[in-house]
Structures are given as structure tokens and as C-alpha cells.
Amino acid sequence: METTKKPVPPSDDIDLMRYVSLFISNWLWIAAALFLSLCIAYFFNQYSQKVYRVNSTLLIKEQQTSGAIANMEQIFAGNVYNPYPNLDDEVAILKSYTLNHRVIQEMPEHHVAYIPVSRNGIQGQRTYKTSPFVLNSFADRQSTGIQMTIRFTGADTYTVEIDEDKAKEKGIDSGISDADSGREYRIGEVFQGYGFRFTLERRDSLKQIVEGNRWLVWFESPEILANRYRSALKVEAVEDYASVFNLSFEGYSPQQGADYLNTLMTMYIRQGMEWKSRAADNTINFIEAQLGLISDSLRLAENTMESFRLNNRFVDLTLEGTLVLEKLEKLEGEKNALDLQMQYYRYLLDYLNSRDATENIISPSVMGVTDPMLIKLVTEFSTKQQQRKQTAFAVNDRSPQIEMLDRELEDARAALRENVNSAISQLKLSADNVNGRISTVEKELNRLPGTERRLIGIQRKFDLNNSVYTYLLERRAEAGIAKASQITDNRIIDEAMVQNSVRVKPMEMRNYLIAMLLGLLIPMLLIVIFDLMNNKIISRHDIERLTKAPIIGYISHSEYNVDNPVAEKPGSTLAESFRAVRTSLAFYTGQTKCPVIVISSPISGEGKTFVSVNLATIISMMNKKVLIVELDLRKPRVHTILKAGNGHGMSQFLSGGATFEEVIVPTEIENLWFAPAGPVPPNPAELIGSPKMAEFIEKARDEFDSIIIDTPPVGIVTDALLLNQLANVILFVVRQRYTTRGSVQLLDEIYHKGEMSNVALVVNDISTTGYYGYGLRYGYSLGYGSRYYDPGNYYTKGGGKSSGYYTND
Secondary structure (H helix, E strand, O other), X not given: OOOOOOOOOOOOOOOHHHHHHHHHHOHHHHHHHHHHHHHHHHHHHHHOOOEEEEEEEEEEOOOOOOHHHHHHHHHHHOOOOOXXXXXXXXXXXXXXXXXXXXHHXXXXXHHEEEEEEOOOOOEOOOEOOOOOEEEEEOOOOOOEOOOEEEEEOOOOEEEEEEOHHXXXXXXXXXXXXXXXXXXXXXXXXXXXXXXXXXXXXXXXXXXXXXXXXXXXXXXXXXXXXXXXXXHHEEEEEOOOOOOXXXXXXXXXXXXXXXXHHHHHHHXXXXXXXXXXXXXXXXXXXXXXXXXXXXXXXXXXXXXXXXXXXXXOOOOOOOHHHHHXXXXXXXXXXXXXXXXXXXXXXXXXXXXXXXXXXXXXXXXXXXXXXXXXXXXHHHHXXXXXXXXXXXXXXXOOOOOHHHHHHHHHHHHHHHHHHHHHHHHHHHHHHHHHHHHHHXXXXXXXXXXXOHHHHHHHHHHHHHHHHHHHHXXXXXXXXXXXXXXXXXXXXXXXXXXXXXXXXXXXXXXXXXXXXXXXXXXXXXXXXXXXXXXXXXXXXXXXXXXXXXXXOOEEEEEEOOOOOOOOHHHHOOOOHHHHHHHHXXXXXXXXXXXXXXXXEEEEOOOOXXXXXXXXXXXXXXXXXXXXXXXXXXXXXXXXXXXXXXXXXXXXXXXHHHOOOOOHHHHOEEOOOOOEXXXXXXXXXXXXXXXXXXXXXXXXXXXXXXXXOEXXXXXXXXXXXXXXXXXXXXXXXXXXXXXXXXXXXXXXHHHHHHHHHOOOOOEEEEEEEEOOOOOXXXXXXXXXXXXXXXXXXXXXXXXXOOXXXXXXXOOOO
């Protein structure tokens, strides 16, 4: 019989209701996982280190004044070239390692970690300024990162236990004699060993030291602390383009964070003032050096003038001499100004060649240089210097930003050096011109009398040195005024306060939410994975997606230690499931006289023999004569269940060695007759396919109301296929949690190829305990007109073989 039907391919659609049922059936596992995850979250929230955020506000703004004082302040503050500081650079300075290292050095309390340890060994929260004792260091450097356990043996005594493995790892010897090892120390006594040298002191009289208390203590490295703190520091503008910044820090104690932020802001402002003072001091020192040089010349000129006046009391300048002196003094003043500019140019060349970036460059206006191009180039060079210096606070010297700034700085240096060399050449020409004019005036001087000539020369030197000295004194006074009037450009708007701190870690509600999600998702995911990895038939859905063959009924798991529970427990739930199958068979056989029911299975062990015997028994209870034929000629088992002999059997009848009457034997069950398999033949398939098989069925139909034939599994041999033309219904038994999906696909191929007609499925061994499937459930009756019997969902668990369940097919 051929058909155009095609096998049903496995569907990839996700059955949501099936997985919902899986989750519901495994709710205990999910609940246990949820409880465990919430417990973990609780202990994490309880014992993990608390982290607090503190905030402060800082104003970073350049102050502006007016007039000459403003100009001098900008000159000596070192930012005349950039009166409005780059705010990004200031943020980099706040987060710089150098500044943070200075801050750490100012806070010795941060150098030591104090953690209480309970009597059962559980570590508590790290404390800050709340421990009953404090370690006072008596060494420039203590061993860092080596934990010590301090155990108080009394109100004034304690012992110290060192993490020796960590000390050996760092290559530190104990330095403690055997006599001192493990001894008690008194409060205030110096402990020395393992690179430590400190005393333990009471923090204050209000905090009592309790005997038996333990503390875990270690010294922190200032270098590591500086990097840790700068990483935990956040600096953000309150608004875009604003000069007010919010500083936030996350630490293990609100007081620790507040102390750090307040010290950081104070040190930042102090550092800014130091930089300004250093720039002003550089300018004043330069002027002082020039004053030192000119003061000697002025003193010598004064002495010479005084000596000449003593020796020549009645000599005075004539009108002509006075005019000559005025001309010379004017020219000498011009020459002196040129000399000062020349000194500044030489200073610039020395500065550029020395590449010393630690000192700020002095402004040209200090020495009276007004060349706009030079001022512009000096401004650009100084700006690049400041940018490079401030960027170096945040990145290392090999970073791309530093390399780019170095190239720009070298370009600015070359341009400035070229301009200075050109200015020196121009200055030399101007000096030569002034010297020529001085020579001309000096010729006029030679016409005067010798005494007057000497007086003019002395007066000339004195006036020249005095004017230069006076000029430098004025510049120094301006510089001093500017330095004295310096005020900080930055202000602390809001100090960090403990009462404004916020705990940020652990985030308890978030942790509980994450734990809840993981506690639900992980077991659900595992259930889905196990389901996808399973290749056994678990649910009705598994059968429906693999084959279109109808399901005729469901047999529950046998809990009885008997081979034929229907006969011995006719009122049991198991017997009711066979009654449901019997009722459904009536739909398939209709009014057929003596229907022939062939029972097989895909593979051995699925319970086809168990179903055959119990189905025959339940039909016989309707006062119908039932014949059960054992055609599993290779491995007969029915006769052992029915406790019948296996003498003359089907193999002998089919081979002509026995008559129909000799083969048919009664059983202990009323209305149930049995045709045993007989001796195992060498050619069972040929015997079953012979005309004698049809002859046997014809004779049996004349004497019985129903015929049930137990055949071998179709996945092993094809005996059941040979009976297709003789059978009214072919039942395939599939066993939950045992039959593979591939076996069901094999049945589907047979069904759609038309090799068997009137095929139906019986699902065997349905467990009564919920676990891992749905829809495999028997009922007391089947609805007619429907392909499936589906009285409701039923979840199964286990699937182990009962002692009363016959599986050896």
C-alpha cells in the first residue's frame, strides 16, 4: 500500500507552555536555587567592605586686577601668557600622582590599615580613626603589604603574629631572636622586626582595649596609596564651561574620604601659590643679580666723585660743559637700555640652550623689551611649557600627547632662538650707532679744560650707574609688591563633610535583585539545557513533533510486584489505563468480527510483551474469548508470564509440525487462550510470512472474539511488518524516558511509507510523580472523533523499572 504522505521533520519551534510546565514541575529546584542565591547576596551585603562616597566643591578661577599691579601680578605669577588657566589641565593636576603623593604624606593615619577580627575568625570592616589603638612609626620606611595579627593578651599587653610567607616572598628576614619570638609587648614598647619599627599606643582614654580581641594590621605603601586614591577620585564640572568643580571620592570610611578631599584641595591651592611664588622669586633674583653688578660700579663712581670734589672744591661746570654732559648722559642712558636688553637676550639664549623646564621664563617687559614679535614668541613658548608640564602630571613621558607637545615645544624653541639671534644683531647695530654718537660728543668734550673734562667724566659715570640702579630698584619694588599682593586663584566652596556621605557599595537592593534573577535564570537555563540534551521521549509534545501516528492511550507506571497486574489488581489505576486503551481500540476496530491486534515496539525493553498480556487480560474481562499469539519466535516471554508451557507452538504450526488444536492452550485467566512460540526456528521471518500464518488467523477468527499478536521490535527485525495485511490495528509501544526520538522517527517513516496501515501508539510507563514532562497521562475514557486522547497535563519524574514491570521483550 503506497501513500503520498511525507515524514514529519522535527520542528524547531519552541513550545513555551512545555517549558512553563517544566519549570513548574521543578519548582523545588528553582526555589532552592533562589533561596541559595539570596543567602549569598545577604552574606555578601553583610560582610563585604562598605564603600562611601563623599563630595566637595572647588572653584578654579583666575583673579583679575587692574593697572600696573595687575600686569606685574601676571608677570610674576608665571601665567602672564595665559591668564585663564586650562581647566582640563587643572583637573589633570588634581588627579596627578605627584600631588596625591604629597597628600598621602600629609596623612599618616592613611598609611596603616586596621581591621577587627571576631573570635570565630571573621574579618570585620576596615576602620578609620576608630580603633582603640594606633601604630606610631619610628622608621622612614616600614615593610608594606605584610599583614600582622595583633592579639591583646591584657589591657596593656599584646602579641604580634607576622605573615611569614608574605615576608619570605618579599625577601624580608625576621630580625627577631628565638627568645623574643612570640613574646608579649607592652603598650608603648618598641616592636622591631620583619622591617617594622613602631610602637602601639592607645588612641584615646575613652576606647578600651579588651583582652582577647584581635586586629589585622598592615602598613600601606604611599606610592600604591597615591595611585589608588587618584583612581578613586572623580573631578567633574558642575556645569559645562563652569569654573566650579565637584570632587568626589569613594573610600572605606566617610571620615577617610572627607579627610582626603579636604587635604587634597588644601594642598592643591598651596601648590598653586608655591608655583606663583617661585615664578616671582625667579624674576626678583634676576633683578637682584643685575643690581649686584651695577651697585659695585655705582659705589666706585660715588667714591671717585667724592674724592674729586675734595681735591677740586672750586671747580664747576661751565655752560658748555653742562650741555656736553647732558648729551653724554642721554646717549649713555640709551646705551644702558641697550645693554640691559642685550643681557636679557643672552639670558634667553642660555635658558633655551639649557632646556631647564623647572624654572619659568622671565617676561621681556621686566627688562624693558617691547618687541611685539619677541613677546608673542615668548608667550607661545611659555604656554607650551606649561601645557607640557601639566600634561605630564596625568600621563607618562612616552605617551602620544607628550610626544606631540615635545615636538611643538621644539618648534617654538627654534622660532624663539631665531628671533633672539636676529634681535641681538639688530641690537648690536643700534649699540654701534649710539657708540658713534657718543664718540662725536666726546670730541666736543676734548675742547674743554682738563679739570672740567675729568669732572664731566666722573659725573657721567655716576649719573649712568645711578640711573640704572634706580631703574632696577623700581623694578624690584614692583616685583616685591606683586609678590606680596598675590592671592590664590582657587577657592574651596564646600568642604567634604561626613554627614553628607552616601554609601555606594554594596548596593543591597541591586545585589538582591541580581541574586533573584540569577537564582531563577540559572536553574531554568539548566533545565532547558538538560531538556535539549535529552534524546528520550519525555512528553506528548516529543511524540507529536516527530510523528503523525495517533496516540491510542497511556499506560501508567506499574507499582506492583507482579507480571500481570490487571489480572491480580483489576481495580487498580493501572487496570483503568488498560481499560482506556481497550475503549479506544473499539473506535479503531469498529464492528469488525474478531479484530487482529498486532503489538510491537521500536526497540527491546519498551514493554510490548507487558502491554500484550495485560491488554489481552482486560479484553477477556468483557466475557470475550481472547487469543494471545506469541510471534516473538526468537525471544519468547509470554508463556512465562501466563505460566503456560512452550511445547507445541507457532513455530511448529507454521512449519507443519503441529495442528491448530495442538497449539492453542488455555490459561489460568478465564476467557484467555494462548498460542506459545514453540521452539526457536532458524527462519522465523519466512515462517511468519508463509501462507500458514494466514490460515492460522482464519481459524482463530472462527473461534475467538479478539486476537492479540506479540511480535518482535521493528527496529530489530521486520516480523511485525509481515503481518500488516492480516492485522486490523498495529500498536507500537513507546516507553517514556526510554524510547529514543530516533526510534519514533523510524516509526514515522514506516507509517508514511505505507508499510503498515492502521498504526497507533501506546505510551507506556507513565510515572505518577511530577518531574519532567507534560501531557503523558492516561484517562478513564477516550473521546471519539479525536486523534488523541488528552484529558490533561501530567508531569513525570523518575522512570525507573518497577519490579513488577516486565521489560525483557
